[in-house]
Amino acid sequence: MxxxxxxxxxxxxxxxxxxxxxxxxxxxxxxxxxxxxxxxxxxxxxxxxxxxxxxPEEKRRKNRLHLDFRPDDQDAEVTRLLAHGARRADVGQGAVPWTVLQDPEGNEFCVLGPRRP
Missing domain, CATH: 3.30.720 (Signal recognition particle alu RNA binding heterodimer, srp9/1)
Structure with a gap:
């Protein structure tokens, strides 16, 4: 299959x-x-x-599934997405090398840092 x-x-x-x-x-x-x-x-x-x-129902809590994106330049991409209407999100991630954002309806997604060698 x-x-x-x-x-x-x-x-x-x-x-x-x-x-x-x-x-x-x-x-x-x-x-x-x-x-x-x-x-x-x-x-x-x-x-x-x-x-x-x-x-009909609203989003009430953290997504159980989310998308991760790995850009060439994390800082530039986070800045671009924030200017586009994304918002920073705190889902309890603490100090991590990625940035958690939310789309306009509150769905979380991550902008990852550089890939480790």
Whole structure:
């Protein structure tokens, strides 16, 4: 049996607004924009994607699953994402070499530091 990773689904209040935010943050393209779902991918035919789905309930606590990103320049990327509307987050991480941020709906994600040799 073979499995292909299609996408990560993100429950949210406003799928189109959050999907647009992530598309701009990542430089990805929109492949589906409907009232039921908003999907973005790195390129139209490239997987995996992010699928934003509207749900009625609010986010209440720390995500059990989150995305990690490793940029070329951590400080520059954190500055860019904060200017784009991300917020710093404290999830009890303490002093670590990564930065925890939240998207506009409070979903945590990490911006990692340089890869160790």
């Amino acid at each position: 073979a499995l292909e990773w299609e996408q990560v689904s993100v429950d949210c209040a406003d799928a189109a607004a959050l999907g647009r935010w992530w598309a701009e943050a990542l430089g990805w393209v929109v492949v589906c924009d409907s009232p039921q779902e908003y999907e973005i991918r790195p390129e139209p035919d490239r997987l995996p994607g992010l699928l934003f789905v509207p749900v």
